[in-house]
Amino acid sequence: MSAHPAPERLHDLVDGRLSNDETRDVARHLETCEACRDEVEAIRLLLLRLERLPREVAPPSRIWPQVASRTVERPHPRGIRWIPAVAAAGLVLIAGLWIGGAFRRPIHAPLPPPSPGAEAAARPAEVIAGLQAESARATDHLLAVFQARRDRLPPDVAAAFEESDRSVARAIAEVERALDRHPDDRRLAERAARTIRQRIALLERAVRMASRPL
Amino acid sequence: MDADEFHHLYRSEAGRVFALCLRLTADAEAAGELTQEVFVHLWRKRGAMDGVENRGAWVRRVAVNVALNRLRSERRRLRRVAPVEDLERLAPPPRVTTDQTLALEAAIGALPPGARAALVMHDIEGYKIEEIATMTGTTGGSVKSQLHRARGLLRKALGR
Numbered sequence: 001m002s003a004h005p006a007p008e009r010l011h012d013l014v015d016g017r018l019s020n021d022e023t024r025d026v027a028r029h030l031e032t033c034e035a036c037r038d039e040v041e042a043i044r045l046l047l048l049r050l051e052r053l054p055r056e057v058a059p060p061s062r063i064w065p066q067v068a069s070r071t072v073e074r075p076h077p078r079g080i081r082w083i084p085a086v087a088a089a090g091l092v093l094i095a096g097l098w099i100g101g102a103f104r105r106p107i108h109a110p111l112p113p114p115s116p117g118a119e120a121a122a123r124p125a126e127v128i129a130g131l132q133a134e135s136a137r138a139t140d141h142l143l144a145v146f147q148a149r150r151d152r153l154p155p156d157v158a159a160a161f162e163e164s165d166r167s168v169a170r171a172i173a174e175v176e177r178a179l180d181r182h183p184d185d186r187r188l189a190e191r192a193a194r195t196i197r198q199r200i201a202l203l204e205r206a207v208r209m210a211s212r213p214l
Numbered sequence: 215m216d217a218d219e220f221h222h223l224y225r226s227e228a229g230r231v232f233a234l235c236l237r238l239t240a241d242a243e244a245a246g247e248l249t250q251e252v253f254v255h256l257w258r259k260r261g262a263m264d265g266v267e268n269r270g271a272w273v274r275r276v277a278v279n280v281a282l283n284r285l286r287s288e289r290r291r292l293r294r295v296a297p298v299e300d301l302e303r304l305a306p307p308p309r310v311t312t313d314q315t316l317a318l319e320a321a322i323g324a325l326p327p328g329a330r331a332a333l334v335m336h337d338i339e340g341y342k343i344e345e346i347a348t349m350t351g352t353t354g355g356s357v358k359s360q361l362h363r364a365r366g367l368l369r370k371a372l373g374r
Binding site for chain 2: 008011054060071141
C-alpha cells in the first residue's frame with residue numbers, strides 16, 4: 001500500500017481540485033486503504049448534508065418596513081394582514097394564560113430585606129444579566145429556525161406562538177427593569193430566571209411543532 | 215429600478231440574504247441588521263444593477279461583502295477588548311438539537327468565525343476558493359486551511 005496522502009489532498013479530491021495524475025494516484029491508494037476511503041466517504045457525507053440545508057431562511061417581518069423607511073419611504077409593505085380584533089384578543093388571552101404561572105404576583109410587590117452576607121455573593125441582578133446573555137443566542141437561533149418553518153404551521157397557530165413569545169419577552173424586560181431598580185431582590189431574580197427558561201421552552205415547542213414532517 | 219421592482223427584489227432575495235447572513239454571523243439579530251444594510255446598499259447603488267443578468271448572484275455577493283465587513287470590524291473591536299484565545303468562546307453553540315438539520319445549523323454556528331465563513335461561502339454558497347480569498351483578503355491556502363478545519367470540527371460536533 002502506498003503512503004497515506006495528506007488529509008488536505010482527500011478534501012481536494014472530494015472538491016475536484018486535483019489534477020488527473022493526482023486524482024489517479026489518490027484513487028489508487030484508496031483502493032487498498034480502508035481508513036482513507038472512510039475519510040473520503042465522511043467528507044462526502046458532510047457535504048451532502050450541507051447541500052441539503054435550506055437555502056432560504058425567512059427574515060423577521062420587521063425587516064422590510066425598516067428597509068422601506070430607509071429606501072422607498074414606504075413604511076409598510078403592501079397587503080399587510082389585517083388581524084380582526086377578536087383574533088387579537090384571543091392571542092393576548094393565550095399569551096396571558098401561558099405566562100400566568102410566571103406572573104401571579106405583581107412585580108412591584110414589597111421586597112424582602114437584604115440577607116446577611118449578600119454583599120459577598122453575586123447580586124441577583126448580575127446573575128440574571130448573565131443568564132439572559134447566555135440564553136440570547138439560543139433564543140435568537142430558535143426564533144430564526146421558527147421563522148424559517150412557520151409556513152408549516154396553520155397561520156393562527158404560528159401567530160399565537162409569535163404573540164406569546166412577544167408577551168413573554170415583554171414580561172422578561174419588565175422584570176429586568178424592576179431588577180435594575182432592586183438588584184438584590186432574589187424573588188424578582190427567580191421570577192426572571194423562570195420566565196427566561198419558559199421562553200426557551202415555548203420556542204423549542206414551536207420549533208418542534210414546525211419541524212414535524214408535512 | 216423603481217419602488218415596486220425593489221420590493222419585488224426584496225421578496226425574492228431576502229430569504230437567501232438572511233440565511234447567508236445568519237450562517238456567517240451565527241446571530242439572528244445581527245443577520246437582521248445586515249439584511250437591512252444589504253438592501254439599503256442595493257437601493258443606493260441600484261443604478262449599477264441595470265445591466266446585471268443574474269441579480270440574485272449580485273445581491274448575494276453584496277451580502278457577503280457587507281457581512282464580511284461586519285465580521286472584520288467586529289473582530290477588530292473584540293481584539294481591543296478580549297484576548298484572542300477568548301474569541302471562540304464568544305460564540306457558544308445554541309442549545310438546540312431538535313433534529314439533524316438543527317444540529318448541523320447549531321454546529322455551523324459554533325464554528326470559529328474564520329472557519330465558519332470559509333465553510334458557508336464554499337460548501338453552502340458555492341463560491342470558489344480563489345473568490346473567497348479575494349473577498350476575505352487572504353490567500354487560497356489560508357481559505358482551504360480554514361475550510362478543512364471547519365469540516366473537521368463539524369464532523370467532530372456531529373459525531374463522525
